[in-house]
Each structure stands twice: as C-alpha cells, then as structure tokens.
Amino acid sequence: MTIVSPETSHALSADLFAFQGQLTAEEQLVLVELREFLDEHVRPFADDWWERAESPRHLLRRFGELGILGYGFEETRPFASSSAFRNWIGLELARCDPSTAVLVGVHVGLGMGSIALGGSQEQRAEWLPRLASGELIAAFGLTEPDHGSDTARGLATTAERRGDEWVLNGAKRWIGNGTFADVIVIWARDLADDSVKGFLVRTPASGLTATKIDRKISMRSVENADIELVDVVVPERDRLQRASSFRDVARVLRHTRLESAWHAAGVSMGAFEAALAYAQSRTQFGRPIASFQLVQQKLADVATxxxxxxxxxxxxxxxxxxxxxxxxxxxxxKAFAAGRLRQSVALCREIAGGNGVQLDAGVARYFGDAEAIYTFEGTHEMNSLILGRALTGIAAFIS
Ligand SMILES: Cc1cc2nc3c(=O)[nH]c(=O)nc-3n(C[C@H](O)[C@H](O)[C@H](O)COP(=O)(O)OP(=O)(O)OC[C@H]3O[C@@H](n4cnc5c(N)ncnc54)[C@H](O)[C@@H]3O)c2cc1C
Structure with missing residues (x-):
C-alpha cells in the first residue's frame, strides 16, 4: 500500500492522525470526487429528506455512475482496493448523511454482499453488474417481527421445496429499501432440514407485501418495511447456491458490522464538524462559546x-x-464505535444548546440517526456477547 504523507493527503479536520493518508493516492482521489458530489447533491437536501421521511433512492443511479457501488466485487471493480478505502466511502456518505450511507450499505454490503458470498458464479454474473450500476436496487430481509437478536436461534419464516420451486411464508421487519427494492434477499428456514437458506425474491412478487414503517425518530430517510410473505414462489435457480446455514448469514454480517463501525466514525465526524462551527460562531458572555474550557472539553472528547x-x-x-x-x-x-458515537453526538448536541434539537444547526440529524446505528448490525449487547464468547469460550446469550 502506498503511504501518502499527511501533507499531500486530503485529510478531514476530524481525521487528526491523518489515517486517510494511508490509502493509496488513487483511492484518495475517488474520495475527493465523492466528497464534492455529496456537497452538491446530498448535503443541501438531506434535512428535507429526513423531515419528510423520504428515501433519496434516485442517488443509487448517480452513485453507480460514479462507480462507488462496485469496488468490493471482482466483476465490477475498476481496480483492486483496500477494505479501508471501501469503508471510507461509507464514512464519507455517513459524514454527510447517515441515511444515504444506509441506503447504500443495505444495497451494497447486505444485498450485493449476500449474492457475492452466497451466490454461484452465475448468480454473481447475473446480479452484481446491474446492482453496481444502480440499475437495480437490493434489500436484505433477516429480522422478523418476533426475532431480532435471536435470529441465529431460528427464523419463523419458512421455505418449503416443491419440485423446482420453493414456497416462502412468514414476515420480516425493518427491511431497509424494502418498499422499492427490485430484489430482496430473504433468509428463511428450510422446513425439511431446519437450516437457513437465502432466496433472491424478485419484486413485485405474488404474495409479497411491503409496508413502509412510519413515525421513526432515527434514519428517517431510510425506507424500512414490514414485509409479509404468503406462499411466495421462488425458483430453485434463485436460491443462493452457496448459502446453506446461518453461518453464511454471519459471514455477510461480519463485513457489514465493520462497515457500521466505519459509518459510526463518519456520523461522529459530521456532528463534530457542525458542533465545532457552531461553537466558533455562537457567542455568549461576549465571546465565542468555543473559548470556554468546558466546551473545549466536549470537543476534545469527541475528537478523541x-x-x-x-x-x-x-x-x-x-x-x-x-x-x-x-x-x-x-x-x-462495531460495539466500540457505536458506544462512542452515542456519547459523541450527545456532546455535539449539547454544544449547540437549544438549537441542537432543531435541524438547522446541523447536529440534530446525526443525533437522531446514531440511535439506529447503536441497534442494527447487532445491538450493543449482542456484539459484546459475541466478543465475550470469543474471550471466554462460553456463549452467554442466555444466562
Ligand atoms: C433503522 C433500522 C434499519 C434496519 N435495517 C434492517 C435491514 O435492512 N434488514 C434486516 O434484516 N434488519 C434490519 N434492521 C433490524 C435490526 O437488525 C434489529 O433491530 C436488531 O437486530 C435488533 O433486533 P430487535 O429490534 O428485534 O431487538 P430485540 O432483539 O428484541 O432486542 C431488544 C433489546 O433486548 C436486548 N437483548 C436481546 N437479547 C439479549 C440477550 N441475550 N442478552 C442481553 N440483551 C439482550 C437487545 O440488545 C436490545 O437492547 C434494522 C433496524 C433499524 C432500526
């Protein structure tokens, strides 16, 4: 990996150790181009999308043109790249608009990631290029109304083989992009052997209903869906051919959890930049609040x-x-990043005072969106328990 010195890198103000300088020059240029795109096409509109709870799904086509959706896959990447670079794309999206980062994260990490890890070569060839261009949109259906943290212990959604077809029945909850995706990866329990299998459900599908979940306080511009599956027929060729158990789901989540940890850094950076600007411009007692020691303490804690x-x-x-x-x-x-994120956005919110609870000061959206990051991709408790199991050799999910 080429090491670019901090002086020549395009480091962000909150990247105090110039980590971005460890990316190759080629990778950094992609990020600079992306940053410019986001400043023009996302930043000015993100608060309105959030207020209206409207997904900026049109961006996926634009991101496809920019080429940022395909870096993770041999079929679609313009050049081989590092994980830090691919995740820094997510950081930039989250730094500008966390909901846009999730729109892309669900599509690429969860949707395309499931196809890349669980699909055959033919399935990869059929889907990845069209998803990387943004022509098609993907979603990922694992969580259910009655199974969130315990999905590894058994899904209620079932799959029954009938000849060359499968019949899916059940329900999914919280499925990002679920109201408009062209393909939804549905994870279901095979009635024959109880193992978890993945199915590429092309929409619209007879028997599948997706209803938008309203009244959210977090990631408002992500369209999450309640999905009902009643005798949905999927041909055997649309079953993920290399996914045969929950271990394959976990292989996907291993990468998307790391992606969430990168998103957390981006959300914290976005909140930090807004809070710092606010502290420098807001005066109380005749001087900028940034000059007060207690405010600097908060900024220092967030930067750390x-x-x-x-x-x-x-x-x-x-x-x-x-x-x-x-x-x-x-x-x-993920657990560390999400915990620090929650503390950081609260401190940034405090710095903006009363204006911190209103969108215009630029902090409130990050504050709200941090809550979902804390809970999805494994709650804080689940990720701590996974780490605890690795440390002790004892699974403590049920005590
Ligand atoms: C905005 C948003 C987007 C999402 N997008 C998707 C998506 O695209 N696809 C998808 O499949 N899912 C998605 N999810 C679902 C998400 O993954 C789940 O919300 C998450 O896994 C937690 O499940 P749950 O909400 O059912 O909470 P529960 O599992 O009911 O947990 C409730 C509380 O109990 C705690 N708890 C549970 N078990 C234990 C235990 N053994 N020990 C200690 N504490 C425990 C949890 O940590 C949590 O605090 C999304 C969620 C949100 C909010």
Missing part, C-alpha cells in the same frame, strides 16, 4: 472518540484485507 474509532476501524480493515477478520473483530469494532 473519532480518533480511537478510526484506529480500530483501520486495524480491523487491515485484518479484512489479510483474510483474518473474525466475527469478534467486527463485533468489537
């Missing part, structure tokens, strides 16, 4: 959280590049 999170994210990404990333690594990274 961001730096520590980035250090762990970089180290975990290096493990991923070396094929050494285990689930306890991504669980540690």
């Amino acid at each position: 959280n961001i730096t520590a999170t980035l250090a762990i994210d970089m180290a975990a990404s290096r493990l991923s590049d070396d094929g050494q990333l285990d689930e306890q690594h991504s669980s540690l990274a």
Whole structure:
C-alpha cells in the first residue's frame, strides 16, 4: 500500500492522525470526487429528506455512475482496493448523511454482499453488474417481527421445496429499501432440514407485501418495511447456491458490522464538524462559546472518540484485507464505535444548546440517526456477547 504523507493527503479536520493518508493516492482521489458530489447533491437536501421521511433512492443511479457501488466485487471493480478505502466511502456518505450511507450499505454490503458470498458464479454474473450500476436496487430481509437478536436461534419464516420451486411464508421487519427494492434477499428456514437458506425474491412478487414503517425518530430517510410473505414462489435457480446455514448469514454480517463501525466514525465526524462551527460562531458572555474550557472539553472528547474509532476501524480493515477478520473483530469494532458515537453526538448536541434539537444547526440529524446505528448490525449487547464468547469460550446469550 502506498503511504501518502499527511501533507499531500486530503485529510478531514476530524481525521487528526491523518489515517486517510494511508490509502493509496488513487483511492484518495475517488474520495475527493465523492466528497464534492455529496456537497452538491446530498448535503443541501438531506434535512428535507429526513423531515419528510423520504428515501433519496434516485442517488443509487448517480452513485453507480460514479462507480462507488462496485469496488468490493471482482466483476465490477475498476481496480483492486483496500477494505479501508471501501469503508471510507461509507464514512464519507455517513459524514454527510447517515441515511444515504444506509441506503447504500443495505444495497451494497447486505444485498450485493449476500449474492457475492452466497451466490454461484452465475448468480454473481447475473446480479452484481446491474446492482453496481444502480440499475437495480437490493434489500436484505433477516429480522422478523418476533426475532431480532435471536435470529441465529431460528427464523419463523419458512421455505418449503416443491419440485423446482420453493414456497416462502412468514414476515420480516425493518427491511431497509424494502418498499422499492427490485430484489430482496430473504433468509428463511428450510422446513425439511431446519437450516437457513437465502432466496433472491424478485419484486413485485405474488404474495409479497411491503409496508413502509412510519413515525421513526432515527434514519428517517431510510425506507424500512414490514414485509409479509404468503406462499411466495421462488425458483430453485434463485436460491443462493452457496448459502446453506446461518453461518453464511454471519459471514455477510461480519463485513457489514465493520462497515457500521466505519459509518459510526463518519456520523461522529459530521456532528463534530457542525458542533465545532457552531461553537466558533455562537457567542455568549461576549465571546465565542468555543473559548470556554468546558466546551473545549466536549470537543476534545469527541475528537478523541473519532480518533480511537478510526484506529480500530483501520486495524480491523487491515485484518479484512489479510483474510483474518473474525466475527469478534467486527463485533468489537462495531460495539466500540457505536458506544462512542452515542456519547459523541450527545456532546455535539449539547454544544449547540437549544438549537441542537432543531435541524438547522446541523447536529440534530446525526443525533437522531446514531440511535439506529447503536441497534442494527447487532445491538450493543449482542456484539459484546459475541466478543465475550470469543474471550471466554462460553456463549452467554442466555444466562
Ligand atoms: C433503522 C433500522 C434499519 C434496519 N435495517 C434492517 C435491514 O435492512 N434488514 C434486516 O434484516 N434488519 C434490519 N434492521 C433490524 C435490526 O437488525 C434489529 O433491530 C436488531 O437486530 C435488533 O433486533 P430487535 O429490534 O428485534 O431487538 P430485540 O432483539 O428484541 O432486542 C431488544 C433489546 O433486548 C436486548 N437483548 C436481546 N437479547 C439479549 C440477550 N441475550 N442478552 C442481553 N440483551 C439482550 C437487545 O440488545 C436490545 O437492547 C434494522 C433496524 C433499524 C432500526
């Protein structure tokens, strides 16, 4: 990996140790181009999308044109890249708009990731290029109304083989992009052997109903769906051919949990930048609030959280590049990052005072969106328990 010195890198103000300088020059240029795109096409509109709870799904086509959806897959990548670079794309999206990061994260990490890890060569060839261009949109259906943290213990959604077809029945909850995706990866329990299998459900599908979940306080511009499956027929050729148990789901989540840890760094950076600007411009007692020691303490704590999170994210990404990333690594990274994120956005919110609870000061959206990051991709407790199991050899999910 080429080391670009901090002086020549395009480091962000909250990247105090210039971690971005460890990416290749080619990778950094992609990020600079992406940042410009986001400043023009996302930043000015993100609060309105959030207020209206409207997904900016049109962006996927634009991201496809920019080429940022396909870096993770041999079929669609313009050049081989590092995990840190691919996740830094997510960081940039989250730094600008966390919901946009999730729109892309569900499509690429969960949707395309499931096809890449669980699909045959033919399935990869059929789907990955069209998803990388943004022509088609993907979603990922694992969580159910009655099974969230315990999905590994058994899904209620069932799959029954009938000749060359499968029949799916059940319900899914919280499925991001679920109201408009062209293909939804549905994970279901095979009635014959109780193992978990993945199915590429093309929409619209007879028997599948997706209803938008309203009244959210977090990730409002992500369209999450309640999905009902009543005798949905899927041909055998659309079953993920290389996914045969929950272990295959876990292989996907190992990477998306790390991605969430990178998103957490991006959300913290977005909140930090807004809070710092606010502290420098807001005056009380005749001077900028940034000049008060107690305000500087908050800024210092947030900057330290961001730096520590980035250090762990970089180290975990290096493990991923070396094929050494285990689930306890991504669980540690995600649990740490999400915990620090929650503290950081609260401090940033405080710095903006009363204006911190209103969108215009630029902090409130990050504050709200942090809550979902804390809970999805494994709750804080689940990720701590996965790490605890690795440390002790004892699974403590049920005490
Ligand atoms: C905005 C958003 C987007 C999402 N997108 C998707 C998506 O695209 N696809 C998808 O499949 N899912 C998605 N999810 C679902 C998400 O993954 C789940 O919400 C998450 O896994 C937690 O499940 P749950 O909500 O059912 O909570 P529960 O599992 O009911 O947990 C409730 C609480 O109990 C705690 N708890 C549970 N078991 C234990 C235990 N053994 N020990 C200690 N504490 C425990 C949990 O940590 C949590 O605090 C999304 C969720 C949100 C909010």
